[in-house]
Amino acid sequence: MIRIVKIGGNSIDDDAQLEHFLKAFSKIPKPKILIHGGGKMATYLANKLALKNEFKDGRRITDAASLDICTMVYAGLINKKIVSKLQAYSCNAIGLSGADGNSIISKKRSVKSIDFGWVGDIEQVNGKFIQDLLSKGLTPVFCAITHDEKGQLLNTNADSLASEISITMRQYDTVNLTFCFEKNGVLSNPSDDNSWIPQLNNTVYTELKVNEISTAGMIPKLENAFYAKQNNVERVKICHSKNAFVDSHGTEIY
Amino acid sequence: MIRIVKIGGNSIDDDAQLEHFLKAFSKIPKPKILIHGGGKMATYLANKLALKNEFKDGRRITDAASLDICTMVYAGLINKKIVSKLQAYSCNAIGLSGADGNSIISKKRSVKSIDFGWVGDIEQVNGKFIQDLLSKGLTPVFCAITHDEKGQLLNTNADSLASEISITMRQYDTVNLTFCFEKNGVLSNPSDDNSWIPQLNNTVYTELKVNEISTAGMIPKLENAFYAKQNNVERVKICHSKNAFVDSHGTEIY
Numbered sequence: 001m002i003r004i005v006k007i008g009g010n011s012i013d014d015d016a017q018l019e020h021f022l023k024a025f026s027k028i029p030k031p032k033i034l035i036h037g038g039g040k041m042a043t044y045l046a047n048k049l050a051l052k053n054e055f056k057d058g059r060r061i062t063d064a065a066s067l068d069i070c071t072m073v074y075a076g077l078i079n080k081k082i083v084s085k086l087q088a089y090s091c092n093a094i095g096l097s098g099a100d101g102n103s104i105i106s107k108k109r110s111v112k113s114i115d116f117g118w119v120g121d122i123e124q125v126n127g128k129f130i131q132d133l134l135s136k137g138l139t140p141v142f143c144a145i146t147h148d149e150k151g152q153l154l155n156t157n158a159d160s161l162a163s164e165i166s167i168t169m170r171q172y173d174t175v176n177l178t179f180c181f182e183k184n185g186v187l188s189n190p191s192d193d194n195s196w197i198p199q200l201n202n203t204v205y206t207e208l209k210v211n212e213i214s215t216a217g218m219i220p221k222l223e224n225a226f227y228a229k230q231n232n233v234e235r236v237k238i239c240h241s242k243n244a245f246v247d248s249h250g251t252e253i254y
Numbered sequence: 255m256i257r258i259v260k261i262g263g264n265s266i267d268d269d270a271q272l273e274h275f276l277k278a279f280s281k282i283p284k285p286k287i288l289i290h291g292g293g294k295m296a297t298y299l300a301n302k303l304a305l306k307n308e309f310k311d312g313r314r315i316t317d318a319a320s321l322d323i324c325t326m327v328y329a330g331l332i333n334k335k336i337v338s339k340l341q342a343y344s345c346n347a348i349g350l351s352g353a354d355g356n357s358i359i360s361k362k363r364s365v366k367s368i369d370f371g372w373v374g375d376i377e378q379v380n381g382k383f384i385q386d387l388l389s390k391g392l393t394p395v396f397c398a399i400t401h402d403e404k405g406q407l408l409n410t411n412a413d414s415l416a417s418e419i420s421i422t423m424r425q426y427d428t429v430n431l432t433f434c435f436e437k438n439g440v441l442s443n444p445s446d447d448n449s450w451i452p453q454l455n456n457t458v459y460t461e462l463k464v465n466e467i468s469t470a471g472m473i474p475k476l477e478n479a480f481y482a483k484q485n486n487v488e489r490v491k492i493c494h495s496k497n498a499f500v501d502s503h504g505t506e507i508y
Binding site: 048049068071072073074075076077079080081083084085087088092093094095096097099100101102132136138145147149150151152153 | 302303322325326327328329330331333334335337338339341342346347348349350351353354355356386390392399401403404405406407
């Protein structure tokens with residue numbers, strides 16, 4: 001079984017939370033893959049440099065300067081900090097963008113009502129390359145920067161990356177996918193962090209959507225979770241990063 | 255024969271020069287390894303963020319904020335731009351810091367007369383890991399950020415990285431090492447770029463040093479070049495990035 005874990009922004013911004021998570025991640029058995037989001041550092045840096053930060057439906061509009069900032073922060077600072085900390089816990093990690101080893105090929109999102117800029121939608125995951133790394137005992141750590149094979153880097157949604165990698169790796173082994181974020185799971189009452197739904201199927205999810213209980217930020221994550229589950233990923237879980245590897249916590253998608 | 259090429263700062267700052275170099279590099283036969291320096295982007299960014307840039311004998315003093323900037327720029331922006339451009343030229347590159355795959359282990363430089371801050375001196379190159387990548391047809395692209403295996407990233411001299419990798423890879427194959435920079439080679443007359451010395455041995459180098467013809471910035475590069483040559487690296491050349499793969503150009507160390 002390949003364990004694939006996605007860790008989101010808020011858990012990355014908090015040093016103590018990140019440290020706790022990485023220590024726990026280093027202890028779960030191999031083969032495993034980590035995918036990380038961006039956190040607030042890119043926004044902070046763009047503000048410091050007096051560049052604009054623009055978001056639409058919780059997704060960043062990525063102009064050329066934003067892409068440089070995202071590449072620096074995601075592929076550089078965050079990715080290498082995570083890798084060096086995992087190494088300290090004897091987890092032989094290797095940090096990757098989608099350009100490295102031609103691992104994740106994406107296509108610039110075509111302009112419809114919104115121009116997202118240098119944002120890529122994933123077209124292909126190079127499963128053989130990833131499987132080769134796993135078979136050498138390495139733990140790939142992906143940031144959500146991909147490329148188009150024509151020399152262009154593209155900013156990509158980290159939840160989509162986690163789903164697409166999971167679905168591709170399914171051809172080599174069974175896959176267990178965990179989305180970690182700052183809440184205890186999918187909540188039936190958004191103001192009560194203890195109201196997480198232990199098991200969520202599509203029917204209940206549709207009801208949550210209709211009743212607008214799932215906030216805007218949750219919908220892409222849940223769409224990705226169901227997409228993975230519907231494409232033969234064995235287990236898909238959404239939970240708090242501090243309970244990522246505790247069976248009794250979080251929302252399981254089924 | 256493994257071809258190892260180091261490309262320095264000035265060639266990275268100039269987009270057209272970098273493009274020309276990467277196109278040429280993509281065409282030389284495998285196995286090959288690229289090591290890149292930093293360029294002026296880190297200094298530019300530190301200035302923009304109102305951080306201090308401090309140098310001693312041409313080497314950066316790396317405080318914690320500087321290390322974050324260097325990690326962002328070298329391991330993030332520059333490394334991923336190079337990798338994505340090589341991919342566009344059908345060269346299957348993989349960008350690495352020393353933390354990735356535990357490839358380069360260094361030790362924080364001890365404080366003597368100068369405190370260099372978070373700067374590492376290389377202790378060990380993981381040749382087996384690099385050789386595994388080469389045998390898969392991949393082209394490693396190293397930035398000069400390494401780690402201490404205890405969770406600390408360290409800023410490292412890219413010329414030293416090139417020499418140490420070359421010496422280590424010598425146990426797998428013959429090695430050809432080329433240092434590229436913004437001059438045509440080691441010059442007998444620093445104001446005449448056509449006065450490059452085709453072949454340089456230690457005796458002539460010592461004379462150049464005594465007569466202060468080699469400027470301060472050249473000495474660490476030449477020390478690294480002779481160090482590699484004296485440790486069984488077959489060919490060591492210093493030349494302009496635009497003539498990196500032209501035999502009749504540059505200074506050969508012998």
